[in-house]
Amino acid sequence: MVQTNEFAHRMASKTIKLVDKEGYPVAGKEVTLNLTNHKFLFGCGIFDAIEVANKIVPADRLAFQENKLEKFLDVFNSATLPFYWGTFEPEKGKPRTNELKAAAQWLKERNVTVKGHPLCWHTVTAPWLLDMSNEEILKSQFDRIERDVTDFKGLIDTWDVINEVVIMPIFDKYDNGITRISKDLGRVGIIKEMFAKTREFNPGATLLLNDFNTSINYEILIDGCLQAGISIDAIGIQSHQHQGYWGREKLEEVLDRFSHFGLPLHFTENTLTSGHVMPSEIEDLNDYQIPEWPSTPEFEERQAKEVEEMYSILFKHPQVEAITTWSFSDDGAWLGAPAGFVRKDNSPKPAYEVLKKLIKGDWSTNVKCKTDDNGMVSFEGFLGDYDLVCGDKKRSFKLDKVAETVQITI
């Protein structure tokens, strides 16, 4: 049963008045109310949707990928698609817009909310920026935002506008166009420009600042942005835990520090592996290159426990509105880590089953009840989209915190 107190912020009560086409109450009828889509965003990075939507891989690979996406769709309602400038537009003027549009469309048709990641980042950025002056780089970055945000409006209305700004101007692994302009503009300056440009071309979109840095650096940066009048819709927090689960204490401490701004929090890039833990002395996760990083039964059990605890803590926190696990599958996972909910052969790990039970079971709403003499039925459930089934008829409605009574005609 639902523990009402813990999840009060995720729920609402609603009274439905069921009427027939003539407007008469449908009294004494049994109805079923099923949550079909959570308001909360349970997501994954699911770049595989590009291959499936565009059918650009051989038949056996396509079948494998379709099977993967089926398992994804069974549990999740949110997806991140890649807009890394360097891979999205490797050659200037030839963006992969059509392929990405097909993927976003494919997901949208399946009730999945899509986020684009990212519009501005110093890593995997367009290599051809290096031939430009800083003024030209900035103009190209603006043009890129204008083009892509406009092209995807309606399909993608959530953007990681700018990624990893804490390190951006001091990133020194290699020269790149974005680090160059971030030095000119300053951290808050570049955020301000990128948010303004994105907002200009999709005023209603949900715009995120995203970082892996969860120290007070990021807190001060957010503070500065808000005081500078930048309207950030959600704070994006990366949590790649290849070096071991943060644990409840650190997680709650991070939540405490970042909830302080009163903004929604999105856990944008979560990783909990089902393999051995990356040594703690590795500073940049990208430096850990090993030939094989196996998923083992023992560590799959650990991953399942960690996923259960972490998702539960986040789902209970009133300001968290989204959790994205970065790799749905071990197949193609970042750093070759066994970071997925499914193994390389698409077989679900315990973490998949545990999370499915939470999202589709414990945190879902499926109730049967009978309308009273006035055709009324009241219930409490998790926020989101619902189907009302009465006999052979089915109607959809939304459970939100707004109106308490809604009339449905069947």
Added chain:
Amino acid sequence: MVQTNEFAHRMASKTIKLVDKEGYPVAGKEVTLNLTNHKFLFGCGIFDAIEVANKIVPADRLAFQENKLEKFLDVFNSATLPFYWGTFEPEKGKPRTNELKAAAQWLKERNVTVKGHPLCWHTVTAPWLLDMSNEEILKSQFDRIERDVTDFKGLIDTWDVINEVVIMPIFDKYDNGITRISKDLGRVGIIKEMFAKTREFNPGATLLLNDFNTSINYEILIDGCLQAGISIDAIGIQSHQHQGYWGREKLEEVLDRFSHFGLPLHFTENTLTSGHVMPSEIEDLNDYQIPEWPSTPEFEERQAKEVEEMYSILFKHPQVEAITTWSFSDDGAWLGAPAGFVRKDNSPKPAYEVLKKLIKGDWSTNVKCKTDDNGMVSFEGFLGDYDLVCGDKKRSFKLDKVAETVQITI
């Protein structure tokens, strides 16, 4: 001789036309041009001025203190006076305004520019704030700024407005009123409020943000402040080096990172000791409590070398406009460290002599020249106040970067 290239930013050329009372050129006369006061601020924390100006100590102590201040005045032209709320106004409504005014006046009469330190800080703040609501604390802090900035206007026109904001809201050594309100306002928010209030009551003052944190935390904080429209006149950088001299590399790295904002830099609290180095494992310098921290001949030589190198690097940097050594004397020095230019008995250490030679010798201007047939004489010198001596006559003028020719009547 002056190395013109290195110090070009500290110098100017000027042509003086010397005329007599009737306006006729004073031709073929020998004149001496002496720098009497640097534009650059060479300062110390010199809280001892309170005892001397107010004569509130026994005669022998007073004589000792007067001797100390004489040595200070021989070299320095800038002083920091203490405005710690907890000691300035230990009992609400009874501030030590008169004592501090006397000290500021005493220093001003001796051509010393005085800075007040600080208007807002979580350490040594008024203990009676703890009995107030956060709203009342904020109001008291505003009132304090209004009162003190107004009372000292003309005597003190440079303020460390707010101190150590990076740590302020997470300072957890003990409860205090300022940490409380900084949590409410946020870091940039409290800086904004304090700067606005200080500016309101002394619009022409030089207002500093000051911190010991020289990490990117402080960079991001400054970035946020500037983007939020806070007009900071100078960035204050503390450099208490009880744990060893930073060295050229770190110093230049700090200069590089903080000069990036294009603002003047003030080294507000410098310490280089003539004793053993505090162990590096001490995180909060205040935790290092030892019965005796001797100044030794060996370490005095080291201190002199470090002072020479550090002051030279800073004086060469075009954005540095002030260096304050925190303890002029070992007598009463913070943490009991041998941090002064003079020992506990007022005898000058080698560092004193080295710095005196730089400030009053290498970096000073004292030239003799002869006026031409038109009464003209041209020279290049360090910026600041000058005396022109011609025979038994003496006139003062200012050497600045503004006008190239000035007429002086003798």
